[in-house]
Amino acid sequence: GDSVTQMEGPVTLSEEAFLTINCTYTATGYPSLFWYVQYPGEGLQLLLKATKADDKGSNKGFEATYRKETTSFHLEKGSVQVSDSAVYFCALRSNTGGFKTIFGAGTRLFVKA
């Protein structure tokens, strides 16, 4: 079945460091890919998405490119801030299995001042 694998955390960075959180997927159909962010005590918020191969999603300085050849959707940010500390979830939604959204395990990011 469809699945999402993302790098284990926690990831600890200093402010202004470069961030990469790896995400790879397996899917039988043509999925859309998403990154969600969960701040402490809150629900998940959509960060960015890409709906077809080679699309780049971007928002708030974060970017991810849908790479079909490597089945990846890695999240990047050039300069992280303390306020980016949160848990990041990679997810896919495909046209098989009733359009269920499959989430990765989440990666916790700590950014130190």
Add this chain to the structure above:
Amino acid sequence: DSGVTQTPKHLITATGQRVTLRCSPRSGDLSVYWYQQSLDQGLQFLIQYYNGEERAKGNILERFSAQQFPDLHSELNLSSLELGDSALYFCASSVGISGAKETQYFGPGTRLLVL
């Protein structure tokens, strides 16, 4: 604010009891999804409703049930509660007609503690 509301925010109950969690989707959204988030299992999809009908089922226990009402709000019923049911329960909604490209919008969650 995603526009999805969930009540109650916190719920403390005892083993063997039954509780009902409520969700109101964003205005115009026809699909409602329920998820369970626990430390050991991560974010698990439970069930989806579209315009009142069950559309997809995930890892939902038989002790759990859900429904979506004509006004599109949804309720998740958890019965014969066990300690392991303690978790955050999220509701999400989407328009429900765009297939794989759809974005789900999440509510703030209900934190359930079973003692």
